[in-house]
Amino acid sequence: MAHGDPGRQVDETWASMLEALFTSSPIGLHLLDTDLRVVRLNTATAALDGVRADEMIGRPMRDVYPVVADTEVEALLREVVRTGRPLWERVVRVRLMKDPSQDRHFEITALRLESPSHEVLGLAVTAIDVTERQLARVRAEVLDAVRRQMGRTLDPAVTGEEFVGAVVPEFADIAIVEVVDAVIRGDEPPLAPLPPGTPLMRTAFRGGPAHAPLAHAVGEVRQVPGRTPFTQALTDLRPRVVPLEPGQDWMHADPARTAAMHSARAHTLLVVPLALRDSALGLISMYRTEDSPPFDRGDRQLAVELAAHAAVCVDNARRYIREHSIAAIVQRQLLPRRPETHASLETAYLSVTGDDPGAWYDTVALSSARTALVVGNVSGRGLNAAATMGQLRTVVRSLSAFDLAPDELLARLHDTAAELAHERSNLPLGDPLRREALTVDCAYAVHDPLTGTCVMASAGRLAAVVVHPDRTVTVPDAPAGPSLGAAGDAPFATVEFGVPVGSVLVFTSDPELTSYLAENSRPLRSAPDFADRPLQDLCDAIVYALPDGPGAGDAAVIVARTRPFSPEGLACWALDAEPASVAEARRRTRDQLREWGVDEETVYSTQVIVSELVTNAVRYGAAPIELRVILDRSLTCEVRDAGPAAPHLRHARVADEGGRGLFIAAQLAQTWGTRYTPEGKTVWTEQALPEAS
Known part of the structure; x- marks a missing residue:
């Protein structure tokens, strides 16, 4: 059998392969000269949909793929021509001539072409349409961001801010969160359909610098006007993608919002209910404006997942608010409303932030004109901490009637706390309280006006701040005993210190706050009328002097001033x-x-x-x-x-x-x-x- 020229056969094979690639390959293939003009491109190139290939020959690459996001691509291609280093899989966002309103994403790879004599001929560029893959990645990133950022606090308003911060601008140009006003207060959310006239509070808004808050400010409470996409979403608990074309019938029901949408040049609305177990907690409204692509079916499905997570976070915050409100009521009923009148001691109570239902304060009149001052803090949160606090406060009052020394009283209180901890450890396995350790910090001091002294014992690191009449500040070195309820029977010790007439004593249930007041004692000793300054003014001065943000924590505080005993x-x-x-x-x-x-x-x-x-x-x-x-x-x-x-x-x-x-x-x-x-x-x-x- 006769064989032809092998070299010719190879050339023909390469030519056939190149022809097939340029006529049938689904990947966009482009040959560019050194000036980045098109020499040849395959007919399957996405940019040629509806455009003849010969119309593109000789035109710059930027005319084939008009880049709208990555403006450095052309410079990078020139760098490939100059250096020969390939450009691999660079994703760019473009708008094709066939559909300039729709953004597409292409993954571009560029290789330099050289002749056998190493003359630079131009570039071979591949362009793969990865729009769906890119959209899937962006959606996954948005969903991940919402899951990571939401729920870090138990405040419905902050939860809304976390949501809009995660979706703008990656998913929407404008995002609004509105929550049923009763849910903000911790009440049970109403069942859908939402009753007419139910007020909603706008808890969060996020948009670009040019976007106003769309008719209503954050924090405003209002009723949603009837027969709009918003009310419909709160009725059937289903999302809606709504093109915002002027003159739609529902727009007349909410003219203020309609005017704001048009002013923001919004063209598509995606409204999603915040729903949980057939209950309506609120509403999420997201808008795309100006040149952004409209929401599609995939966006709507993602919005459902985002809203589901947001609803859980809002409901968790609602449950916390409800439990905190009940615990605060219980604490308020268990604590003394006003300090008792003591002839030799003027006292005032203060609750810093008021967010710890396990903190308590008390003053108890003792025999011989003496007064006991008590502060304490039970570990844990919510109703359990408030209930335990009430039990221990009652025990302290009962034990004080026996005129026990401070160290002996704390030893008896330690036994009570240990018994409560034992009862907690024997709760059923499914009770979450069983897993919470019970520890209590408590300071018990007895002021004796006849000797001008104070005797104190402490469980934990609680101490007292003493401001003397000459305005010097001291912190008596009270030995820190073990926290009540902790394992072991370490003894408690007492410290006795002088408190001349006119001294101010500050007891707090938070050692960090005590340390802060000792180091920053100006609010306690300032003002020329220190000796006669109302104690309530001193309490206010303490609050005003606290640093912003977390630090001092929650605390129960007693401020007392010694009076002369006749x-x-x-x-x-x-x-x-x-x-x-x-x-x-x-x-x-x-x-x-x-x-x-x-x-x-x-x-x-x-x-x-x-x-x-x-x-x-x-x-x-x-x-x-x-x-x-x-x-x-x-x-x-x-x-x-x-x-x-x-x-x-x-x-x-x-x-x-x-x-x-x-x-x-x-x-x-x-x-x-x-x-x-x-x-x-x-x-x-x-x-x-x-x-x-």
Whole structure:
């Protein structure tokens, strides 16, 4: 069999292949000269749809593919001609002559052509239409951005801002989020169809610099006019792509928005309901304007996915607001509304940000004109934290009635918190509260105006800030005990510090806030009338001085100023450990009470009380013995001795000769108790004074 010239056969094969490529290949093939003019291009090139190929010969490449986004492509092609380094898979956005209103995306690769003698002949350029792939990528990026950026806060307004920030300008030129006003307050969303007249709040708007907020400002609450695409979307909970052609019937129902749309040169509206479980939470409106392509079916499907995620985020925020509102109500009911009146201590309460239902403050009147100041914070959020806080505050008030020292009271409170933590750990496995550890920080301080001191113990890192009358600021070094409810039984320690008359004490439930106030104490000690400045002004000054943004956190705060205790309201006598001291104590008490102008009935009952307390001290106590009578908000009688034995209230039988003393004193007094000190004990009683007529 005769064979032809092999070289000729190869040339013919190459020629046939090139002819096939330039006539049948779906990939756009282009031969350009060194000036980037078209030498040849294949008939399958997308740019030739409706255009003859010979009309493009000799024309610049930019006439074939009018680039609208990447203006550097021509410079890059010239760089390929100059250097020979290929340009690989550069995606550009163009508008073809056949459809100048529709943007297309092409992936361009350019290779330099050289002759066997290395003369530069031009470029071989391929152009592949990747519009659908590019749109799919952009849509995936928008969906990913919405999922990443939304839900980082539990605020419906911020959630809307996160949404519009993720979709503009990548997906829409203008985006608006409107939420049912009741949902903003935490109420259950209404079922669709949305009842007529339901108000919506515009929570977010995002558009280009030239776009006004489309008729209504962010934060405005309004009713959506009837029979528009917006009301229809809230009725059947389905998205709509609406061409914005002038003169449509529904536009007359909302002339303000219609005028704003025309002013923004919007040509397509994509309205999507924020819906969850057949309930309407709000509405998302997205617009494309001017030269942007209109929304299509793929955009509508993406908008449904975006709105579904946004609806979950808005509903999570609504649930949080509802729980927070209920927890705030519970906290407000559990906390004291106003500070109690204390003759030797002026107090004011402050809640910084008010976003922590587990924080509490309290002041408790104690015997002998003393006052307990309490701040604390329960871990966790919501109703559980508020309920636990209420339990612990009640326990603190109950324990304070036993006149326990601060360290001993916190030890008892620690036992209570540990028991609550144990109960929590035994909840059913499905209860999320079971997985939340219970820890409590608490500071308990007792101010004694008769000694001018304050004794404090702390669970956690809570401390006090003391502003002295000379405006110096100190933070007593109180040893930090373990948080209440934490594992272990580490002891609590106390610290005693002086608080001269006119000092200001600040207790907070947040150690970070305490540190900030100690380092930035100007608001506490400023103003020339520091000593007489109203405490509410000091509270306001603390709030005004806090830095913007997160930092100080949420805190319950007590601000207290010490007042002088009148020496005329205190009488003390040292007594001998002899039976004769009983009569002396009665006589001195009677004379002192009459000097104070106390009514005779109270004088008589007080004499009986003093007689019984001193008798107990003489018989069962140890020297030295001291009687102290205090006239404050009530009348207090105290008998101190060095004996460790505590008196017990018991009911004597008919034949018994003794045992009735403390019972009689308890009947005549409003309350009584025993307070222990390293030197011994103090038995005290309190009697209410008749109100002045």
